[in-house]
Amino acid sequence: MRKFLWLAAAALLIPPHARAAPPPPAPKTRSAAQIIKDAPDSDWVTIAPDDLLVMTLAPDAAGQPRRVVIQLLPAPFSQGWIGNIRRLATAHWWDNTAVYRVQDNFVAQFGDPDEDTPHAKPLPPGLAVMPESAYAARLPITTLSALTTRRITTETFDTTALFLNGWPMATARDIRENFIVDARTGKPLPPSTHQNVWPTHCYGTIGVGRNNSPDTGTGAELYAVIGTPPRQLDRNIAVVGRVIAGIEHLSSLPRGPAPMGMYGDKAKNTPILSIRLASALPPAQQPRLQSLSTTSDSFRDYVSARIHRRDSFYILSPGSADICNIPVPIRPAPDLSTP
């Protein structure tokens, strides 16, 4: 009400020739899907084959091939584990391993089904051992402040969601900036220059299985999220990537009947024929995929459309959106998508 009154008062101050101007443009009502379709090629980023893992599962019951494409998280996040993953893929370590756990509304996990037994598959030498602290990265606030939007829902009272370099992230609000006063001077402490940032667990996120802390896992046992975003795992497990094609080959697998979605019966596991870096495949077999640049105007409009839902299906706009309900758009590179 007060806002309306203020606008009415302001209108009185506008010179007559300005008031005679043409009406403002109609509100943008393009759906998120239309915005993605309209995005110019310059707003898309081709994903380097060296940042892609190609997982080939055994064909399904109808003999259809099953290929899952995973994009690896960029620096400075989780690079120790990702180095291990590159090494494991190069050593063909995952050949003849399996998806051995599918827990409904949680994860599909894969790697060595005998991991916790005396018959565990030997790992290649030279894998890095990573500390818990590496689950997050400390980044300059100046690079972050422009990327956050208050209309992306904060998932906790101390964190803010943002997109950084193509990925959904969360960052802790530095408590010093608002609450802490220097006890000697009585003045607020200067704001810190850096802030912890970490990747969020959303649908399709790939993370590193581990046992209890201080074990942080090697990267040999991986899981894909196939349900409600398990945000409690943020900062407790290393996120290393996301499934960008073929997630349905994991999410539609039969759920394991044993505790934690384990199959128990090895005959029920889904065999993994291979996991390779795309750069190690013949060029014709390399997936050529692009992601919508999260600093592009198209992405800005896409986020707005996910938040405001102006298309005709909606009666009420939600007015905000969870970071995990704004998936970063992925498409085939155009030269392959043309018929």
Place this chain on the structure above:
Amino acid sequence: MRKFLWLAAAALLIPPHARAAPPPPAPKTRSAAQIIKDAPDSDWVTIAPDDLLVMTLAPDAAGQPRRVVIQLLPAPFSQGWIGNIRRLATAHWWDNTAVYRVQDNFVAQFGDPDEDTPHAKPLPPGLAVMPESAYAARLPITTLSALTTRRITTETFDTTALFLNGWPMATARDIRENFIVDARTGKPLPPSTHQNVWPTHCYGTIGVGRNNSPDTGTGAELYAVIGTPPRQLDRNIAVVGRVIAGIEHLSSLPRGPAPMGMYGDKAKNTPILSIRLASALPPAQQPRLQSLSTTSDSFRDYVSARIHRRDSFYILSPGSADICNIPVPIRPAPDLSTP
């Protein structure tokens, strides 16, 4: 820092005999799973057979039966659509219908595959036509204030999450309470006594398919959420229930290759043999399930364990939780669960 200083000052005021008291009890470290296991029988509520739908799908490829149990939402929510659903079940309307749409990370939808064609299956007479306004209910604030907790994440800046009568809900903060001043008196308007409340879309939620507004759907076409909570559907679609057993028979179905997860090819649909109210089944076939009372001490401890994650797997506690990441516990009624 200030808090620590305050505690130190307070300690000086404690009489010596009090300081010699035994140490406080250890913090609760029971996992959410342990709390559910420990909950006394009196904290569980048996779900009436008249509030359950039993959906029987055709057996799977291995000949295994597939049964999905849906709990209907209690009054005062969505009762018009739920009345229609009871009528459709009683008329055996869903016999020989199908799951015809499975869209990854979104929904599995079922009903009449020919709904939008001239061959649509006739609906029974007497179905109610519901207004959009019925997507939410207006409830007294006094009954709501005790049920909310600030540690359950608010998903938008204007809403608060709560559990009401066993179900996850959201409610709009009444903007008048904080911001609006009576223009004539200059004084704040009195707080309103009622507030809109609506069920949230979480994993497993059952909602009513519809076309564009003002169509609100009959209840004949239903969907189950099988991915990221699509909270944008809140207040835009009628929620009528939730899957409480057998969700995996929907969530692990093959995804449809056509737009919106449609199968296109009818041979790919999953046949529905029947949907019945459990109360219409012979007693031996009625599912006997219980939900943990959301006003019980056990549920209070369970919510706390989902928020604080004190068990040994976690390095950092998230400190809050999304309402959709606190699923209401369900168990078989004890006399059936004993071997």
